[in-house]
Structure formats: structure tokens, C-alpha cells
Amino acid sequence: MCSWTGPWWGVPAVSDRAIRAGKHDRAIRAGEPDRVIRAGERLADEVEVFLVEARSVSAELQRDRVDRAEESRSWGMGIRVIRGGCIGASSTSDPGAWERCLQAAVDSARLATPQEWKGLPGPGPVAGEAPCFDPAVVPSPEAAGGILGRMLEGVAAHPDARVTSGSATLSRATLTLSNSHGLERTMERTECGCSLETICGQSTGSEFDQSPFRDIDPVKVGEQAGFLAVHSAGGEAVADGRYPVILSPVAVAQLLGYIVVPALSGRNVHAGRSRLAPLLSTRCMDPALDLRDDPFARGLGATAWDAEGVPSRRIDFVREGMLLAFAYDLKTAYRYGKETTASAVRGGFGGSPSIGVHTLVLDGKRSDITRDRALYVHDVVGAHTANPMSGDFSVECQNPAWMEDGILREPVRKAMIAGNFFDALADLGGIGPDSRMVGNAILPSLRLKNLQVIGA
Amino acid sequence: MALAGIRSFDIRRVRAASTHVDIDNGVVESAGTSFSDSSVIRVLGPVGWGVVSLDHFDPASAKDRDAVLKRGLALARITEREVNLAPAPSGLLPVPPLSEDPRTVPLEEKTVLLSAIAAAARVEGVASTRAQYTERAELVSFLDSSGHEATYEVVRSGFSVLAVASRNGVVQMARESRHSLTGLNLRHQEALGREAGERAVALLAAPVPKGGRMRAVLDPELAGVFAHEAVGHASEGDLVLEGSSVLQGKVGEQIGAETLTIVDDPTLPEFGFEPVDAEGVLPSRTEIISRGRVAAYLHNRETMAALGNGVPGHARAMEGDAPIVRMSNTFIENGDASRDEILEECGEGILLIGSRGGQVDPGRGVFQFNAEYGYRVEKGSATTLVRDVSLSGEILATLHDIILLAKDRAMHQGYCGKGGQTVPVSDGSPHVLLDRAVVGGAGSE
Known part of the structure; x- marks a missing residue:
């Protein structure tokens, strides 16, 4: 339950699936997609080739011992063609099968409904360098094992917590995007991450850290996972009622990811699937709140160009509560007479690009949100069952506890919280001073005013 | 070698x-x-x-x-x-x-x-x-x-x-x-x-109900998700071996009514069918809960050797990933009531229909899932349509709260995620009546 969406090239978030590929690139090497483009130009107006080569190594704990080490090498190619405003796509992990893949992309375009289309981007400068690569991230079983060892050192601070499982992953990927207008962009990316699960009696704890850099803090992850399990043990029941609630950045990520991010997609806006659609240029969120996509921020989604090769840029979705923008890729922008916001993302090498965010930053006027007593929620179970149209959610809390004067106090045994997330964001109890990288977002804690709490 | x-x-x-x-x-x-x-x-x-x-x-x-x-x-x-x-x-x-x-x-x-x-x-x-x-x-x-x-x-x-x-x-x-x-x-x-x-x-036009404890009737789809989330995951041998399942150490223990039997069967020609498991093992049916007692865990060869109580053959893998212990076709066996008898027995409460998915923390023994929609149950009949209702609970307490089972089992198809891997599954159940269900809803009445 650590990240709600992966960065756009699909390199694994912690414990998520890596894109797979092999080193058997005899037929096509990275950097040689020209052959595919030349062949494709005979069949279509425009051709785009996306190549991913990745390698990752992970190691896993069962209880407190390493029981498995895994290495994954992957190679994948996605081809997109456009003919008469019809867009087709296919992908393959077999370099020798590129002709079949190209033909499948052309067949796919034949079925698509034609639309207004003004072309793929040509070559051009990008706006800067994105912080997404660290040469110190070298995938090896020893490095992964070392991270596991440091998490175990951290958890030792809480002898009553027992480790149930854990994992550490280091990965490197090279991405190349080329098209028939002469665009050719390449980037190298790295990622490391670790996570640990613990238990104390029937109370569980879970913590993780992830970064494009070798700056994760496994000892702290271990300490925190141990602390959560031990602190939550022996929780008392909470009476049903309405209470202020503080969501940790991890819980905020869950609800933002499933409810708000889809509502910012231009495609959902124009398709009548976004509650935010009629609210552009209105102050529909709390005046203390800013929400932006900052592709140059130090996050897992940092990138200088989007999945279509368009130079990425900062998008201010919400500033001081005012809704200012929605996210567009080329296809949606051309269709509705808008401009792309360089928001195209891919979930791996396969399929077509779609609209997403690179690094979602929730910011704004910070305040001490922990002074007055509130129910603190470390994480939520079941955010994916929220209603993304209305914003209504009812989710179970992980490690709920009362918080007062900045201190985590009595644990609560079980609590379900229910409310409407759009309404809660329109009238916040405050934005905390903290910031944390969660998946491809950088988020603070949030205080929500009276939410329905159902105890047990 | x-x-x-x-x-x-x-x-x-x-x-x-x-x-x-x-x-x-x-x-x-x-x-x-x-x-x-x-x-x-x-x-x-x-x-x-x-x-x-x-x-x-x-x-x-x-x-x-x-x-x-x-x-x-x-x-x-x-x-x-x-x-x-x-x-x-x-x-x-x-x-x-x-x-x-x-x-x-x-x-x-x-x-x-x-x-x-x-x-x-x-x-x-x-x-x-x-x-x-x-x-x-x-x-x-x-x-x-x-x-x-x-x-x-x-x-x-x-x-x-x-x-x-x-x-x-x-x-x-x-x-x-x-x-x-x-x-x-x-x-x-x-x-x-x-x-x-x-x-x-x-x-x-449907209201959001006010959450709280009440009697709830789950339709076959939602009750199937309950069997999957609340019982199936907690019976997975790898979670039991890690020590993160509330069913650990419970084999032979009565944890539900005599009428309650919960099964995982990869051999059924349903959406979760596997002709051979991902370790090459011939699959077979496992009764996880048999007449209210914990009977077995779901195993791969490794967890079988470490824990016993069950049969291997439940290893599955998504393309490109190593096999882990998974469910396949998971269901609650039929009881002998009719749907109408279940509603009548419910009296005042809620009927929850369909599923938007669910999630479980098997170590803590807490689950959550959301219905597509529901109806208020008043005087034994389904009345007003309601929206955005969910159900959460503690696995062990909730199993004792299953007080009546219908005889109209149906299976529904879905996908289950675990450890970053998604595999096709099916879940099923007859209509069931839950006493003292924790129903979530943000409404005021």
C-alpha cells in the first residue's frame, strides 16, 4: 500500500512490478529505432518509437531473514503510428518481432475513430535537467541486502515489534523516444526503495522510502515500521461521531491519487467524468491550498520531457484555492482545441500514452495542524473503492491514534472514516509543515475538519 | 543438475x-x-x-x-x-x-x-x-x-x-x-x-446513508469479495508463515457458524482456473473453513513444507514475476435459506449490492470494501436506493456475525493484486446476513 501510481516510464515503485526486458537486443539496439521509423513511414503519416531497457535487483525478507534475491532485465518497445488522424499503437518485448508489432500498430490505427491531429513534436530544447539519475544507484544483490540489513538495525529499537516481511529494490533504466519528425530524446533513470512490515500482537506497522537517489534512509524506515506496530497495540475503541482528522502524507497520497488526480485529467473533464469540470477559474478549494505538477522537483516522476517528447513544464492546477488548469496530452489537446501541458505518461513501454502527473506537489500556507486534538491516520485501506466522480469515500484507517500538541497519544483500535474529499479540500483544517515523497508526489499532512468516524 | x-x-x-x-x-x-x-x-x-x-x-x-x-x-x-x-x-x-x-x-x-x-x-x-x-x-x-x-x-x-x-x-x-x-x-x-x-x-437522487453498526445483507458478488478479502488472504500460507495473518495457529478452531464453509478451488472452470500451478503442481480444491472450523491454509510447496495443514498447488504468477501463494476461485458454500427469508430475518438494516473492490490487512485482521450501491431494508423488504456505502470489520468477529446463508450462490470475475502482481480470480457466495456489520457512509440520516 505504498504508492498509488507509478512514474510514467513504469520503472517499479517499491515492491511494484518492474517492466521486464532482456539483453537480447540483436535485432534492434537502443538508439537504433530509425529502421522501425523508416519502415513505418511507408505505412503511416507519422511514427513514434519508445524503447525501454531496464535492470533491477531486489531482495526480500521473510520475517527477519533474506529468503530471496531477484534480478530482472527487461527490453521493451512501444510503437505508435498516426494515419489520417487515426492513432494506433502496439508493443513487444521481442526485438525480432518489430515488424509484426509495427503491422499491429497500423492495424490498430485502422480501427480508431479519426480526430483532429496536428502532429507529433519535432526536436527542440527542453526547459532544464530533471533530477532523476544517480550513478551511485547500482543494482546488485549485495546493495539490496545491505539496505535490508539497515532496516533491521532500525527496527531493533522496538524489540516488541516483529518483522514479517520487507524488500529492497535498486533499478536503472534507459528510455529513448524517437519519432519521424527527427525527435530523439534519451534519459537514464535510477530508483531505489525499501519497505518493511512489522507486527506486535495483532497490531501491524508498515513503512517505506523511495527515491531516484541513493539517499533513502533504511534505518529510519525500520524504526518507524517498528514504532507504528508497537504504538498501535492495545488501542481503545472510539465512539461513533464527527471528529477532526489528520491525514499523513501517505494517506493524503491515497485519496488524492484516486479522487483528485483523475478529476484533473483533461480527458475526464471533457468526457463529463470530472466534478472539477465546471469549476475552472473558481475558488473551489481552500485558499491555503496550492496543487501543482512540478516535473523538475526531486521526485520519482521527475522528467524533462513527457511520454510524447514534449518538453515538460510546471502546471499550477490550483493556486490559493483557485482552480487554474487541467492536464492535457497531445491527443486530448488537439481534440478539444487546447494546448498540451506535457502531461502524457506511460505505464511501461506498452500501450498508448495517457494523461497523468509527473511530480504532484501539494503546497500552500503551512500551519501547526497538530496542536488541537484530532484523530491521526497513518494510512488508509481501500482508497481505490472511493467514488472518483463524487469524491465520496469511506475507508478503514491504519494505525489511527489521537494526536495533540504535536504528540501521538492514545492509539485507537479500529476506525473507519467517511466523507467527501472535494468538500474537505474546499474547507481544510490546515496544511502541515512537513513534506514527504510518496510515489510520484511530494505531500504534507492535512487536517480535515469534521469527518464521520465509525469505531468498533 | x-x-x-x-x-x-x-x-x-x-x-x-x-x-x-x-x-x-x-x-x-x-x-x-x-x-x-x-x-x-x-x-x-x-x-x-x-x-x-x-x-x-x-x-x-x-x-x-x-x-x-x-x-x-x-x-x-x-x-x-x-x-x-x-x-x-x-x-x-x-x-x-x-x-x-x-x-x-x-x-x-x-x-x-x-x-x-x-x-x-x-x-x-x-x-x-x-x-x-x-x-x-x-x-x-x-x-x-x-x-x-x-x-x-x-x-x-x-x-x-x-x-x-x-x-x-x-x-x-x-x-x-x-x-x-x-x-x-x-x-x-x-x-x-x-x-x-x-x-x-x-x-x-439516492441518499448516502449514515454509517454505523447494523444488520446487513450482502449480495453474492459482495459476499464473494468478503470471502476473498476477509478470509482468503488471511489463509495464504506465505502470510501465515510471515506471521501476518490472524488465522495463524487457528487450525481446528471454530471461528464461525456450523453452516459456514469457505473454499478455494483452482480446478473449477471459472475465471481463476489454473490447469497447473506456477510451480508445476497439479491443483486441487482446498476447504479453508469447513463447517465453521479453520481446516487448511492455501499453500505453495515452500509454505506447505514449513506449515502443513493443506495442499500445495496454489502458487500463481503474473507474467514476468515469480510465483507466490494466491487464491483462484474462492467462494462461500450455499446455505438453505431463500433471499426473501434473509431479508425478512434482517428486518431493519441495509442490503449491499455489487463491489467496487476491497482491501485487507490480514495481520491486523481488518478489511474494508465498498458496494456499488445498496438499499435500505425496512420491515424485511428492500426499500430506498442508497449510494456510496462500504463495509469494514474485523475478520474474526465478522465471521461469527454471519448468521444466515441463502442457497443462490453465484460467481463473479475480477482481478486480485498482491505483492505488485495482478492475477484473474473469481469470487462467489450466496446472499448472506451479517449481524452487527460496520457500515460506512458519510450521510447524516
Whole structure:
């Protein structure tokens, strides 16, 4: 339950699936997609080739011992063609099968409904360098094992917590995007991450850290996972009622990811699937709140160009509560007479690009949100069952506890919280001073005013 | 054995063709086919596992195979916990035949059929529709160091339709989906599209109920998700072995009523069917809860050797990933009541229908899932339509609260995520009556 969406090239978030590929690139090497483009130009107006080569190594704990080490090498190619405003796509992990893949992309375009289309981007400068690569991230079983060892050192601070499982992953990927207008962009990316699960009696704890850099803090992850399990043990029941609630950045990520991010997609806006659609240029969120996509921020989604090769840029979705923008890729922008916001993302090498965010930053006027007593929620179970149209959610809390004067106090045994997330964001109890990288977002804690709490 | 230090190895290769059609508001957004070819090589070294995952790897090449086994052994060197494997029967069940092979139907025709379902969803008041078709043909080949080999092909396909209604700033949605292992299911499904459209519109006026403890009737789909989330996951041998399951140490214990039996059966020709598990083991049915008692865990060979109580054959893997213990077709067995008797016995409470999914923390024993919609139950009858209701609870307490089971079991198809891997499953149940259910809703009445 650590990240709600992966960065756009699909390199694994912690414990998520890596894109797979092999080193058997005899037929096509990275950097040689020209052959595919030349062949494709005979069949279509425009051709785009996306190549991913990745390698990752992970190691896993069962209880407190390493029981498995895994290495994954992957190679994948996605081809997109456009003919008469019809867009087709296919992908393959077999370099020798590129002709079949190209033909499948052309067949796919034949079925698509034609639309207004003004072309793929040509070559051009990008706006800067994105912080997404660290040469110190070298995938090896020893490095992964070392991270596991440091998490175990951290958890030792809480002898009553027992480790149930854990994992550490280091990965490197090279991405190349080329098209028939002469665009050719390449980037190298790295990622490391670790996570640990613990238990104390029937109370569980879970913590993780992830970064494009070798700056994760496994000892702290271990300490925190141990602390959560031990602190939550022996929780008392909470009476049903309405209470202020503080969501940790991890819980905020869950609800933002499933409810708000889809509502910012231009495609959902124009398709009548976004509650935010009629609210552009209105102050529909709390005046203390800013929400932006900052592709140059130090996050897992940092990138200088989007999945279509368009130079990425900062998008201010919400500033001081005012809704200012929605996210567009080329296809949606051309269709509705808008401009792309360089928001195209891919979930791996396969399929077509779609609209997403690179690094979602929730910011704004910070305040001490922990002074007055509130129910603190470390994480939520079941955010994916929220209603993304209305914003209504009812989710179970992980490690709920009362918080007062900045201190985590009595644990609560079980609590379900229910409310409407759009309404809660329109009238916040405050934005905390903290910031944390969660998946491809950088988020603070949030205080929500009276939410329905159902105890047990 | 190819290399000293290797106790055993297996290689599982999946070659797949995935086809999809996406129709958004009547526009064919995308339609096409992609291809993949991934192999996972597991090497059991002197202590634990070394696993290598490669794309486009041909296990027939002895040179390539030796190189990859060597790499697996090198990875296994950092392991510390000794893994042992229980003996298990190998074999291959016949894959159920396809009534109509989806691969023989042109993509153009599938697009037309899907369009008709989407169009049927566009009833008055519906602002947006989206329909998606997915098809995946997998050719799986397995071989291991003891000489077992198996090859099979399975084709899964299905569709979903989403209708979104909106009025005066209120936006509601309804979704229907059907997936199949036994052939194309796109024909004559317009009624499901219409149902989604009409329900989305009806939900615009539906209140959100106030949460709290009450009697709840779960329909077969939601009760199936309950069996899966609340009981199935907690019975998975790897979670039990880690010490993160509330069912640990509970074999033989009465945890529910005598009428309650919960089963996982990969041999059923349902969406979660496996002709052979991902470790080459012949699958068989496991009664997790038998007449209210914990009877067995779901196992792979490793957890079987470590824990006992059950049979191996429940290892599954997503393409490109190493096998882990998974559910397949999970269900609550029929009782003997009728749906009407269940509602009558409920008296005052809530009827929860359909599922938007769920999640569980099996160590803490807490689950949460959301219904698609529901009805208030008043004087033993379903009355007002309600929306955005969920159910949460503690596994052990909730099992004792299942007080009545109907005899109308039905199975529903879905996908289950665990450890970053998604696999096709089915869940099912008859209608069940829960006493003292924790129902979540943000409403005020």
C-alpha cells in the first residue's frame, strides 16, 4: 500500500512490478529505432518509437531473514503510428518481432475513430535537467541486502515489534523516444526503495522510502515500521461521531491519487467524468491550498520531457484555492482545441500514452495542524473503492491514534472514516509543515475538519 | 543438475498477445494488440531462492540456460533463511474449451459489439459512457529440474461498461463487467449496458446513508469479495508463515457458524482456473473453513513444507514475476435459506449490492470494501436506493456475525493484486446476513 501510481516510464515503485526486458537486443539496439521509423513511414503519416531497457535487483525478507534475491532485465518497445488522424499503437518485448508489432500498430490505427491531429513534436530544447539519475544507484544483490540489513538495525529499537516481511529494490533504466519528425530524446533513470512490515500482537506497522537517489534512509524506515506496530497495540475503541482528522502524507497520497488526480485529467473533464469540470477559474478549494505538477522537483516522476517528447513544464492546477488548469496530452489537446501541458505518461513501454502527473506537489500556507486534538491516520485501506466522480469515500484507517500538541497519544483500535474529499479540500483544517515523497508526489499532512468516524 | 549448489530450478515462460478496445463516449480511443514474451527462472540454492526474470529468453538453448542458472545461484548467495519444498503431485488439467474463440473474431466485429453495449448505456440523463474490451491469450510453458514439463494455452476475455450521470453538479457512476475463460462474451449484452446507464441516473437522487453498526445483507458478488478479502488472504500460507495473518495457529478452531464453509478451488472452470500451478503442481480444491472450523491454509510447496495443514498447488504468477501463494476461485458454500427469508430475518438494516473492490490487512485482521450501491431494508423488504456505502470489520468477529446463508450462490470475475502482481480470480457466495456489520457512509440520516 505504498504508492498509488507509478512514474510514467513504469520503472517499479517499491515492491511494484518492474517492466521486464532482456539483453537480447540483436535485432534492434537502443538508439537504433530509425529502421522501425523508416519502415513505418511507408505505412503511416507519422511514427513514434519508445524503447525501454531496464535492470533491477531486489531482495526480500521473510520475517527477519533474506529468503530471496531477484534480478530482472527487461527490453521493451512501444510503437505508435498516426494515419489520417487515426492513432494506433502496439508493443513487444521481442526485438525480432518489430515488424509484426509495427503491422499491429497500423492495424490498430485502422480501427480508431479519426480526430483532429496536428502532429507529433519535432526536436527542440527542453526547459532544464530533471533530477532523476544517480550513478551511485547500482543494482546488485549485495546493495539490496545491505539496505535490508539497515532496516533491521532500525527496527531493533522496538524489540516488541516483529518483522514479517520487507524488500529492497535498486533499478536503472534507459528510455529513448524517437519519432519521424527527427525527435530523439534519451534519459537514464535510477530508483531505489525499501519497505518493511512489522507486527506486535495483532497490531501491524508498515513503512517505506523511495527515491531516484541513493539517499533513502533504511534505518529510519525500520524504526518507524517498528514504532507504528508497537504504538498501535492495545488501542481503545472510539465512539461513533464527527471528529477532526489528520491525514499523513501517505494517506493524503491515497485519496488524492484516486479522487483528485483523475478529476484533473483533461480527458475526464471533457468526457463529463470530472466534478472539477465546471469549476475552472473558481475558488473551489481552500485558499491555503496550492496543487501543482512540478516535473523538475526531486521526485520519482521527475522528467524533462513527457511520454510524447514534449518538453515538460510546471502546471499550477490550483493556486490559493483557485482552480487554474487541467492536464492535457497531445491527443486530448488537439481534440478539444487546447494546448498540451506535457502531461502524457506511460505505464511501461506498452500501450498508448495517457494523461497523468509527473511530480504532484501539494503546497500552500503551512500551519501547526497538530496542536488541537484530532484523530491521526497513518494510512488508509481501500482508497481505490472511493467514488472518483463524487469524491465520496469511506475507508478503514491504519494505525489511527489521537494526536495533540504535536504528540501521538492514545492509539485507537479500529476506525473507519467517511466523507467527501472535494468538500474537505474546499474547507481544510490546515496544511502541515512537513513534506514527504510518496510515489510520484511530494505531500504534507492535512487536517480535515469534521469527518464521520465509525469505531468498533 | 547443471551446477553444484543448485538444489532445484524451474523455468516458466509466458508468451502472450493482449488485445483491447477502448470506446470513450462513442469514440474508438484505441484498439489493438500487443505482444510479450517473458521468462522467470527460479534457482533454489543451498539456502534460499535466486530468481532471474528475462524477456525473450529461450530455455531450449543449453548455453543460455546454464548462464542464467549461474546468475540465479549467484543471487541466491545472499539468502539466509533455508527454504525447503514439500513433495507435490505434478500434472496438467484440461483447459475448458472455448465456446467461441475470441481470436477468430475480427477486431472490427468486437469493436461493433462493444459499441452496441456502450450505446445502450446512454439512457436519458447519462453524460458519459466508456466501454472497454480486453482479451489475453497466454501460451505458458513450464519445466523444472526434476523433468516435469507442461505447456498449455488459455484465453481470457471480457468487457466493462461505465455510465456516468450528472445533474446540477452531482455526478454518479455505475459499472457492469463480465469476464470469461470459456470464450467471447460480447454478444447480446446490451441489457447490461442499459442497466449501468439506468442505475447511474437513479443514483443521482439516492441518499448516502449514515454509517454505523447494523444488520446487513450482502449480495453474492459482495459476499464473494468478503470471502476473498476477509478470509482468503488471511489463509495464504506465505502470510501465515510471515506471521501476518490472524488465522495463524487457528487450525481446528471454530471461528464461525456450523453452516459456514469457505473454499478455494483452482480446478473449477471459472475465471481463476489454473490447469497447473506456477510451480508445476497439479491443483486441487482446498476447504479453508469447513463447517465453521479453520481446516487448511492455501499453500505453495515452500509454505506447505514449513506449515502443513493443506495442499500445495496454489502458487500463481503474473507474467514476468515469480510465483507466490494466491487464491483462484474462492467462494462461500450455499446455505438453505431463500433471499426473501434473509431479508425478512434482517428486518431493519441495509442490503449491499455489487463491489467496487476491497482491501485487507490480514495481520491486523481488518478489511474494508465498498458496494456499488445498496438499499435500505425496512420491515424485511428492500426499500430506498442508497449510494456510496462500504463495509469494514474485523475478520474474526465478522465471521461469527454471519448468521444466515441463502442457497443462490453465484460467481463473479475480477482481478486480485498482491505483492505488485495482478492475477484473474473469481469470487462467489450466496446472499448472506451479517449481524452487527460496520457500515460506512458519510450521510447524516
